[in-house]
Amino acid sequence: MISGLKTRLDSLVLALALLLGAASPAWAFDLSELMSQLARQKGGEAGFVEQRFVRGVDGPLNSAGTLSFSAPDKLARSTVSPRPESMVVEGNTLTLSRAGRTRTLTLDSMPELQGMVDALRGTLTGDAKLLQQHFRTQVAGSQANWTLDLQPIDERLASQVRSVRLNGRQGQVLGVEMEFIGGDRSVMTISPKAPS
Numbered sequence: 576m577i578s579g580l581k582t583r584l585d586s587l588v589l590a591l592a593l594l595l596g597a598a599s600p601a602w603a604f605d606l607s608e609l610m611s612q613l614a615r616q617k618g619g620e621a622g623f624v625e626q627r628f629v630r631g632v633d634g635p636l637n638s639a640g641t642l643s644f645s646a647p648d649k650l651a652r653s654t655v656s657p658r659p660e661s662m663v664v665e666g667n668t669l670t671l672s673r674a675g676r677t678r679t680l681t682l683d684s685m686p687e688l689q690g691m692v693d694a695l696r697g698t699l700t701g702d703a704k705l706l707q708q709h710f711r712t713q714v715a716g717s718q719a720n721w722t723l724d725l726q727p728i729d730e731r732l733a734s735q736v737r738s739v740r741l742n743g744r745q746g747q748v749l750g751v752e753m754e755f756i757g758g759d760r761s762v763m764t765i766s767p768k769a770p771s
Contacts (some may be wrong), residue, residue, distance in 0.1 A: 582624045606697055606703055609721055613745040618645040625763040634726025642765065643700050644687075650692065664692050690732035692740055698748060710739070720743055 594755035611649070620643045626635035628753040640654040650664045660673040671678045682689040690709040706712055709732060710725035723741045737754040751763045 583649070585633065585678045598620070604717050604721065606712055606713065606723075608718070609714050609723060610701035610703045612718065613698060613748075614746075616644075616646075616699070619767060621765045621767045623763050623765050625761060628760040628762075630758045648696055648698075648700075650695060663694075671712055686729065687732045687735050691739075692726065692727050695751075698723065698741055716742075720744060 581644055613727045620641060622639070623642050624637070624639045626637055628635050637657070638654050639656045640652065642653075643649075643651045648664070648666050650662075654660045658673075660671070662672075663670045664682070667682050669680050669682055669692070681716075693705050693709055696702070703712070706725065709729050713724040713726075715722045715724070721743055725739040725741070725758055727736050727738075733756075735756055738758055739749065739754075740752045741748055742752075743749045747767050749765050749767075750763070751761075753761045
């Protein structure tokens with residue numbers, strides 16, 4: 576009788592272990608969970624500091640300024656140091672301003688640039704489909720400390736960009752690191768501003 580009870584207990588423990596093992600992937604932090612967290616943010620502002628490491632140049636090239644985003648598709652970067660310049664993307668239009676000159680172009684005229692903009696917009700809006708049009712995606716970490724690695728699948732984009740790594744906490748992007756073909760690299764640290 577005791578051996579029969581032990582056999583049933585062992586079977587129950589095994590069944591419970593299998594059930595928990597089968598359920599655990601649903602609890603893992605994955606792309607779907609990250610996109611859900613990011614999609615909750617409809618806009619915001621942040622300060623940034625960027626270091627660009629360029630082959631043949633001693634030391635990093637530093638810049639700083641502000642970033643802003645407004646869902647679904649408006650991104651703005653205003654650099655204050657080392658010199659004032661701005662970049663605004665809204666829909667399919669990119670506007671660059673520097674030294675009193677302004678230039679406007681369409682993203683679809685430069686597919687590799689559109690891929691990079693879509694990497695940012697897809698991340699900020701929590702749009703996995705948009706990201707996966709241009710990149711293979713891989714998420715690591717947890718809600719409290721995540722990384723999203725993007726590997727270009729578009730041939731034109733892959734000829735210029737080796738990889739993009741975004742990191743953050745919950746629904747906030749706190750850093751972007753890009754590696755370019757040829758060895759150049761950009762590391763941006765982002766400091767979100769509290770909503771007013």
